[in-house]
Amino acid sequence: MDSATETAADAAAEPAGATAAADARPGTGPGPSKARYRTHRRLLIGSLAGCLVLGGVLLCLPGEGADRPERAPAPGAQAQHAVRTQVAAALPDLAVLVGEHEARVRAHPKDARSWAVLGTAYVEQGRRTADTAAHYPKAERALRTSLSVRSARNTEALVGLAALANARRDFPAARSWGEAARKAAPERWTAYPQLIDAYTGLGEHKKAKATLDRLLELRSGPAVLARAAAVYRDRGWREDAAAALSDAAAGAASPAERAAYLERAGQLAWERGDREAARRHFQEAVRLDPDQRAAQAGQGRALAALGRTSEALGAYRVALAKQPLPQYALELGELYESLGMAQAARVQYDLLRERVRRETAGGVDGELLLGRFEADHGDPVAAVRRLRAEWRRQPGIEVADALGWALHRSGRHEEGLRYAVIATDRAHDGTVRSAPYMYHRGMIERQLRREGAARRHLEEALRINPYFSPLHARTARSALVALGEPSVAKVPEFS
Incomplete structure (x- = not known):
């Protein structure tokens, strides 16, 4: 499939009522205006209402299957759409997708696209489970196999390799893969989010901002709004970042996707010292997606600040049990240390060192x-x-x-x-x-x-x-x- 066909397919796959994220671009002032965001929200509500009315009319037409409920996509298809559009997927759906594509590449080892989807799914599995040593090397093998099968205009494999490099905190490599993907298909939007992350990690903030502007010209919808929110946050535009995340959560197509945006909104609230708002965002994210462990750790952060220490310790322990990231071990260790529990803190610090060693085996840069x-x-x-x-x-x-x-x-x-x-x-x-x-x-x-x-x-x-x-x-x-x-x-x- 050529890049124009792929771009058209991506646009067709975008959820109805996706907002025009270009309306959220910063202007020449210190950040996007509140009036522009109010207009943006009105457009979102109006488009959703129009879609609902039109959908109701179509459902009521005789002979069009009005009595038959629309069948939900299969878990593997849901996860594949999430992986290709760079949004969060539910872990059980990811497991189905991986199983399907492992079988697919065994039967069709020259299927470059299936290798690319499989590799990108491994990246997401590694990120969500923190089992990077198991998943990231497999992701790299699958993505490089995809490139060896079809090197010309294989943007899916290039973007997957950029995503893997960002997940490993290897920002120079992410920049190289992302720029190669952009060069291969400049009108295809998927390389731009990975380039934004790479430029940010390298301190190239003007390039990150310019890349966001181009992304906003090419694509709209919740995933782009969430990416814009990250850039706004880095530029100190907290209100604009919060508004963009709110719109992203409202337009999310699945519980896992919405939970991911709520987790980011909770982190933003936490950074500005709003403990209660942060706790509510984190709590709702975990309710929507029990595998959203970043939100679980966020609950621990907010609960500790609220003085609910026992609950905070419990939230951190659950997060670490299911997604043992070294960052969570550091936070829990410092919470123990603040409570005068030096031995318990040392246990977490030892766990941190062990987890960094394991992540290093998966190619993750843990030096920071x-x-x-x-x-x-x-x-x-x-x-x-x-x-x-x-x-x-x-x-x-x-x-x-x-x-x-x-x-x-x-x-x-x-x-x-x-x-x-x-x-x-x-x-x-x-x-x-x-x-x-x-x-x-x-x-x-x-x-x-x-x-x-x-x-x-x-x-x-x-x-x-x-x-x-x-x-x-x-x-x-x-x-x-x-x-x-x-x-x-x-x-x-x-x-």
């Missing part, structure tokens, strides 16, 4: 997480070595923040401040409104006796999210108390 962990709970000098190498390879904002903090923790405060400024200064694309980033910068400035700047950034951290960490939010408050109020004696006099 290990660097963060070592800076606070292990060897800060080793953290600096890891994070310097990571910065040379993929200099994203997350790495700048982590490296700056590790340098501070190892006693190199001046150098650490340079990276902390990159992570928080708008001139360096540090536009994410992040409480941890502001906390790190404020603590480094306090060590350097830059008391005014330290006070300002620590206050900003707690204003963004007073509950950003069970350990570090407490330290931020104590540091502010120690800094005291600004001294009137130091204020210059003006005539």
Whole structure:
């Protein structure tokens, strides 16, 4: 199938009433206007209402099977549509899809498209289960087999390889595969979301924004709105990101897809310190998709901030049992540490190291997480070595923040401040409104006796999210108390 036919097939597969995401593009101001989002919502409601009325008329026509309910797509077909349109699929449906396509490629080993679908499904399975060592190598073999069977214009395999590289946090490789897919079929939209993730991970924020603009010209619908929300969040446009996610959740075609958008909305609410809204989003996501473990861990985060510690511990344990990501182990360990349960914290930190080792076997780059962990709970000098190498390879904002903090923790405060400024200064694309980033910068400035700047950034951290960490939010408050109020004696006099 050529790229024009594939683009037409993708457009035909888009759910009825999908919104025009181009209406959500930022203008020349600081972000998309609220009026534009109100118009966007009215268009969504109007189009949905029109579809419902038309659907009712068609169903009532005589002789058209009005008494026969429409049959839902089979699980494998549902998952295949989700995989091809880059939205979340239910884990049981993914298992059906994988089984079907494993049988298909055994019977038809020259079927390039089936190999590509199978490889991309393995990527999603690995991401959802955290069993990357089992799924990611199989994904790479399947996707490379697809390319060896048909190398010309095989955009599905190229996009799948870009998705795999992003999942492994190998952003240079993701950029290479994504750009190859875009070159092969510039009018096909599927390469653009993977390129946005790759450019963001590499700190190339202008390219990420330009790629989003092109995506919005090519495609509309919930998946594109969710991708736009991530870019808006990175640029500090939180209200616009929240509005885009709300519209994405409203237009989702399946419970698993809607749950994924609600989890992101919960994370956004959490980042701005709205504990109750975050908890509600996470709770609804888990209700819709019990395998949505990111939302389960999010519940633990929000419940801990609400003082419901026993429930928080339970939520984290369930998430770790079903999706043992090292990030969850770090969060749970720090929660235990904040409660004075040092031995339980050490168990989680050991689990973190083990999980990173297992992920490394699946090709995942765990250097950023290990660097963060070592800076606070292990060897800060080793953290600096890891994070310097990571910065040379993929200099994203997350790495700048982590490296700056590790340098501070190892006693190199001046150098650490340079990276902390990159992570928080708008001139360096540090536009994410992040409480941890502001906390790190404020603590480094306090060590350097830059008391005014330290006070300002620590206050900003707690204003963004007073509950950003069970350990570090407490330290931020104590540091502010120690800094005291600004001294009137130091204020210059003006005539």
